[in-house]
Amino acid sequence: MTSRETILARLRAARRPFADTPPPGDYLPVAPVDDERPAALVEHFAARAEALNCTVYRCTDERAALAAILDVIGADRQVLCWDFAHIPLPGLGAALARAGVAVAPPSDPSVRVGITGADAALAATGSLVIASGPGKPRQVSLLPLVHVAVVRADQIVPHLEAWLATVRARGLDAFQAASSTVIISGPSRTADIAMELILGMHGPGELHIVVLEDTSA
């Protein structure tokens, strides 16, 4: 018998533990959000993200968003960046070019700033949901010391349970199509040295989130 068969056979032969556990009912959200209206969600998201040491820029027009990003880039001549099609800021490519900032290959470890979009954001925990895919290298939100994420206000959902509802609505195939989906809550951190909080252990030590409010209106 293979180990697979041995293990499964042993489990099957055993008296079932917890056979009387009832099926799941409605799930109580782990982090409920009182006010789920769009403006309140932006407010909640920004407050939670800032509490996690993120810097949040609430921008009502594209110009302000681009200015915030160029400010973070500063004097750097190179950034890592997703394909512009996946970042909800149409003027980004042109603005970088005008500023003389080139997009380096995603695996370049020397680049300080990485720019991404996001697939969703969670108000309750100030989190970004980021799936991998063509044009969306995972290294861009991982290798640089500074991560800039651009998210539209209407991408903010109340909490992880609400995000899951959108996953179900789109169908599991779409979820499984991304080989990696990561929910990012603040900059990389460690407390392994005498419980002291240190940001930027392996991943980014700074997380800048640009929230585009109402630009389409």
Place this chain on the structure above:
Amino acid sequence: MRSQAAKFVAAARRALADPPLQDAVKRATDTAARKRDLAMFAHGRDHGEALRQQAAAARRRALSRLPELLEQAEAHLTANGATVLWAADAAEVCAHVLDIAARHHVRRVTKSKSMVSEEVGLNDALAEAGIEVLETDLGEYIIQLAGEPPSHIVTPVIHKSKEAIRDLFVQRLGMPPTDDAPTMARFARGHLRAAFLSSDMGISGGNFIIAETGTLCLVTNEGNGRMVTALPRVHVALVGIEKVVATLEEYVLLTQVLPRSATGQAMAVYTHMINGPRRAGEPDGPEALYVVLVDNGRSAIYGTSYAEVLGCIRCGACINACPIYEATGGHAYGWVYPGPIGAVLTPLLTDLKDASALPHASSLCGKCKEVCPVDIDLPRMLLDLRYDLVEAGHMPWLWDAGMRAWSTATRSPRLFHSAARAAQIGQGLLPQGRKVPLGPLGGWSASRELPRFARQSFRAWWAARNQEEDRHDQS
């Protein structure tokens, strides 16, 4: 990893004579316990308690269908492009990993934290095969440099002071001396970054596997978990067979309760869901993903009265709440898992007689069950293990502690339980001349209101035991 649990008494005695160690552990566990309470009860005590019950039910449901969920997970992992391997024991885990390494011409491995890999002694096996392996969780990296095992499942260097870590980095890595923790971390970041970029294989553990989608789930804070699953050509995940959950809904619940219990975070920094290796058109990610489903003693627990321990999500809250752990630190427990969860798991996964001291390394104060996010009844299992020891002809240590009066009761399981409970309570209270009703269950609930007595009772037991031993030594 070879269990040293048989040496618990000697190791604990050394730890008890090491006040700086106890201070460090106490500071760290007190902080973690306080943060845990804030996070679990962020929306009120009733909400937090309801979450615990909801999470416990999720784990129990998963265990009740374990073989079916494992098969479902395997089918979906495979459909997602992962290769699923099964390992009955430590040797088979190591053999699988060495096989994979040979197939992919692996010379260098980076690892994120995996308690299963500690169970099976994987690092030694890789080193023997001439493969370089580097731990990348900062805490695991530090203890690897120091040549020590972890002393906590979440914060593995809880026992080490900043100064000790500084000296280690200066001696072993040539770090310019500094007392600034962020500078020390940045130094390690530089070292490890180079390793990530040049390694051929990443090894991780797995916090959950979602059966309905074949998703491997990891939670990390540092980002090393993302590095080892994104940068090397090959990713191998070692996952205990009990880690499977049925649906995304159960996962979404558990993956939020876990960091709340572990570190008091609402979410880990990186809550990671992996659905296979890099897909066509994807610019990065591993070319191959292997998921090794590890038994190593778990299936033998499954049909027993200890099955609920398989619901453990390894948050460490019971460790942070434990007065015995606070007094002895983690190394005394002698194997991978310290604290109350270790006192139950080590005898079950290694050898009951060898680890016979561990079920007694508890004051049965009940705090571990109270803080457990999935409501595992650790005190009940500690008592049952003591009973099993009696059945197997092992003298319970309570007798050594001067509690011989209770001995006649131990031939009957029911009486033994009552006696053990009452004895424990009496032990803690008598030295202070206090009185509580000694009706077994009445006394039990009374003692739960007074967690500080727990440490006292352990110390009293300890003192009595040492006197006994000294007498034996002299005779």
